[in-house]
Amino acid sequence: MNWDLATILVLLVIASGLIWLYDVVYLVPRRVKLKTNLSIHATEAERQEANRIPFIVDLARSLFPVFLIVLVLRSFLVEPFRIPSGSMMPTLLVGDFILVNKFSYGIRLPVLNLKVINIGEPKRGDVVVFRYPEDPAIPFIKRVIGLPGDQLEYHYANKMLYINGEPIVQQSEGRYVGVGQGSSMTGSEQRLEHLPGAEHAILVNLDQQISGIRRWEIPNNHYFVLGDNRDNSKDSRVWGFVPEENLIGKAFFIWMNWDFQNTGISWHRIGTTIR
Incomplete structure (x- = not known):
């Protein structure tokens, strides 16, 4: 059992509920008798x-x-999270406080994480929060790139993706200028990546010269995820696939941004929809 907030809340509900029940069953009749x-x-x-x-x-x-x-x-319903790293830049910045839709991919029992109602499945391009496969106590956030049954290729030299043999078009949007703790990414190239049915911004570091091609076939009930900051993300290229049972929910809203170390509150990011 992971001693996370969900576990603590369940124990608090059980403990306070039992105390209340003890009062109703035993102490209330005793007080009534004393008053009588x-x-x-x-x-x-x-x-x-x-x-x-x-x-x-x-x-x-x-x-x-x-x-x-x-x-x-x-x-x-919803669960809040804070973004601690720049692996999802430029979509999510360090210090973003986000909301995650907990029922997008089905209703699960707290602590046990057992799905009891199947509502939907992740779509390509969804930004998802999940339990890190190598340590389920740690929540990770990445973008779904590969669905069960897909065949993927990643070409490190030109940062290009191929899904089921088709190249994913990337359109250059120029030089990226970072702020706050993300200022180290200034100078990276921002691109608009056109996934089938979805498009989103990514960052690539053209100074990082790595060659080679990696290929994967996504097994059933698993997903391939990448960070939007492609050359600064520990994702499925490193540790493999995300099992369906590790999914927590779909990130959909930024309700606050506070870069503690540098810029303070970024007011313009508050209320931003995550795409």
Whole structure:
């Protein structure tokens, strides 16, 4: 069991719910009995004792609905994440705070990650958050490039993709100028990549001279993902495919950007839709 926030929330819901249940089943009847047996000459201290609700019970009754609502929202609707690296530049910058749609690819039970309702599957071009296959406790974010059954080629010399034998067109958009912690990417070439049914911006480093061609065939229930910052991303080219059960959801919205080390809040990025 991974001791992540979902696990902690589940335990808090169970603990507070059990305390509340104990109060309903045992303590409430006891308080009612004490109040019923009070004489008309009872002291104020005796009356207070008859009505006293233990602090832990009062706390549990107050927090149980909060824990439950947060768990439901986070597990089945949306979950927030912060972008810690530049591997998805220029689409996502260091310090972006994003929202992830948790039901895009099916409803899963928290902690167990067991899919109970199948709603949809990732599409080519989706920006997805998933559990890193080599350490499922770590969430990763990349773009879906290859779907089950696809045959992929990546040509390192010209940074070109081929999907099922077809070259993926890339259109140069000139020199990229980075800001904040992404300023190290200034000088990279920004390209518009035309995936089938989707297009998005990528960065490539023309000074990085690497030759060679890699080929993959995507197995069933697995996905091939790449970072948009193609020469600065640890992705499926390095560690392989993403199993379907590792998917967390689809990233769809930037609700805040705060580059702690450099630029502060980037107001213009707030409210941006992720494509």
